[in-house]
Amino acid sequence: MIHSQFEYDRAKALATLMDAGVWDPVQDLQAIIGKHFHTEGPPDPQRMAGFRQDVAERCARIPLGHILGYVDFADLRFVVGTGVFVPRLQSMAIVQWIEQNLSLDARSSVYDLCAGVGAIGLAIWSRTAAKVVCVEIDEIAQTYLKRNILRMSAGEQGVTLCEANINRIDVFESARGSVDVVVANPPYVPQGTVLLPEWGVNHPAGAIFAPDEGVALIQSTARLASSVLKPRGTLLIEHGESQEQQVGLILKSHGFCSICTSVNEDFSDATGSSVITVGIKA
Ligand SMILES: C[S@@+](CC[C@H](N)C(=O)[O-])C[C@H]1O[C@@H](n2cnc3c(N)ncnc32)[C@H](O)[C@@H]1O
Structure with a gap:
C-alpha cells in the first residue's frame, strides 16, 4: 500500500517537473529520490515530506546542486549550496x-x-x-x-x-x-x-x-x-x-x-x- 503511494508520488513528481520546464526531469527526479530513499525500508512520512519539498523547489527552478548539497565533477564530489x-x-x-x-x-x-x-x-x-x-x-x-x-x-x-x-x-x-x-x-x-x-x-x-x-x-x-x-x-x-x-x-x-x-x-x-x-x- 505504502509502496503504491510512493509510485503514485513519483509519477506525479515527474509530471510536475516536466510541466515546470526542467530540462532533464528524469535524471533530476532520480537524484532527489537518491537523496531521500537511499536506505532500506518503506518510505516513511517524514522522508516523503522531504522528497515532496525538494521536488517543489526543483519545480521553482532552484538548481539541483543547491537542493542536493553537492555536485559531481571530474570524479570528485563538491559541496555546493545557495549563493x-x-x-x-x-x-x-x-x-x-x-x-x-x-x-x-x-x-x-x-x-x-x-x-x-x-x-x-x-x-x-x-x-x-x-x-x-x-x-x-x-x-x-x-x-x-x-x-x-x-x-x-x-x-x-x-x-x-x-x-x-x-x-x-x-x-x-x-x-x-x-x-x-x-x-x-x-x-x-x-x-x-x-x-x-x-x-x-x-x-x-x-x-x-x-x-x-x-x-x-x-x-x-x-x-x-x-x-x-x-x-x-x-x-x-x-x-x-x-x-x-x-x-x-x-x-x-x-x-x-x-x-x-x-x-x-x-x-x-x-x-x-x-x-x-x-x-x-x-
Ligand atoms: C561562472 S562562476 C565559475 C566558478 C568556477 N570556476 C566553476 O567553473 O565552477 C565565476 C566565479 O567568479 C567569481 N568572481 C567574479 N568576479 C571576480 C573577481 N573580480 N575576482 C575573483 N573572482 C571573481 C564569482 O564569485 C564566481 O564564483
Missing part, C-alpha cells in the same frame, strides 16, 4: 585539454581564476598533482572552496585559496612570471541577457553576468594571466559561443599567440555548449 555557482559539465573541456596536451606534475603551478567552489582547480590537482592556487572574490564561494579543499585533503598537497579580486594585479606581484598554467571560467554572460531561471534568478549575479558585453572579466583574466605566466605558459578560458572573436582579440592584445577556440560536443548539453579558448604566452 554559489554550481560547477557545470562544460568546464570539463579545460580539464581534458590539460590532460591531453600538457604534462603537469607536482612541480607545476596552476592558477584557477574565479575559482568558485574550486571544481576546475581541484580537478586539475587530483589528476596531475600540480600545485594549484584558487583565486576567488566572493565570501560564500570562499567558504565552500575551503570546505572542498579540506574534504579532499588537498591543502596538505599544495592547493591554496587566494581570497582576492583578479582585477587587483598588484596583489599577484610576487607570482609574476612564475606560473605554468592559468585556467578560468569567469562570469561571461552579457548583462541583461535572459537565462534559464536556474542561472538568471537562482544563482548569484556576480558569478554569471559581466559588463562590456560579458567580456570584462575575460579582459581581467587575460591581463592577470599575462602577468603571472612564464614565457610559453598556457591560458585556458571558458566563455560563450558568440564570444570567440572578442576573446581571440583580447588574448592577442595581452601578448598571447597560438590562440585556438574549440567547442567540445562531449561536454555540451541542453543548457549550453562547452567552449574554451587556449592561448600561449609569447
Whole structure:
C-alpha cells in the first residue's frame, strides 16, 4: 500500500517537473529520490515530506546542486549550496585539454581564476598533482572552496585559496612570471541577457553576468594571466559561443599567440555548449 503511494508520488513528481520546464526531469527526479530513499525500508512520512519539498523547489527552478548539497565533477564530489555557482559539465573541456596536451606534475603551478567552489582547480590537482592556487572574490564561494579543499585533503598537497579580486594585479606581484598554467571560467554572460531561471534568478549575479558585453572579466583574466605566466605558459578560458572573436582579440592584445577556440560536443548539453579558448604566452 505504502509502496503504491510512493509510485503514485513519483509519477506525479515527474509530471510536475516536466510541466515546470526542467530540462532533464528524469535524471533530476532520480537524484532527489537518491537523496531521500537511499536506505532500506518503506518510505516513511517524514522522508516523503522531504522528497515532496525538494521536488517543489526543483519545480521553482532552484538548481539541483543547491537542493542536493553537492555536485559531481571530474570524479570528485563538491559541496555546493545557495549563493554559489554550481560547477557545470562544460568546464570539463579545460580539464581534458590539460590532460591531453600538457604534462603537469607536482612541480607545476596552476592558477584557477574565479575559482568558485574550486571544481576546475581541484580537478586539475587530483589528476596531475600540480600545485594549484584558487583565486576567488566572493565570501560564500570562499567558504565552500575551503570546505572542498579540506574534504579532499588537498591543502596538505599544495592547493591554496587566494581570497582576492583578479582585477587587483598588484596583489599577484610576487607570482609574476612564475606560473605554468592559468585556467578560468569567469562570469561571461552579457548583462541583461535572459537565462534559464536556474542561472538568471537562482544563482548569484556576480558569478554569471559581466559588463562590456560579458567580456570584462575575460579582459581581467587575460591581463592577470599575462602577468603571472612564464614565457610559453598556457591560458585556458571558458566563455560563450558568440564570444570567440572578442576573446581571440583580447588574448592577442595581452601578448598571447597560438590562440585556438574549440567547442567540445562531449561536454555540451541542453543548457549550453562547452567552449574554451587556449592561448600561449609569447
Ligand atoms: C561562472 S562562476 C565559475 C566558478 C568556477 N570556476 C566553476 O567553473 O565552477 C565565476 C566565479 O567568479 C567569481 N568572481 C567574479 N568576479 C571576480 C573577481 N573580480 N575576482 C575573483 N573572482 C571573481 C564569482 O564569485 C564566481 O564564483
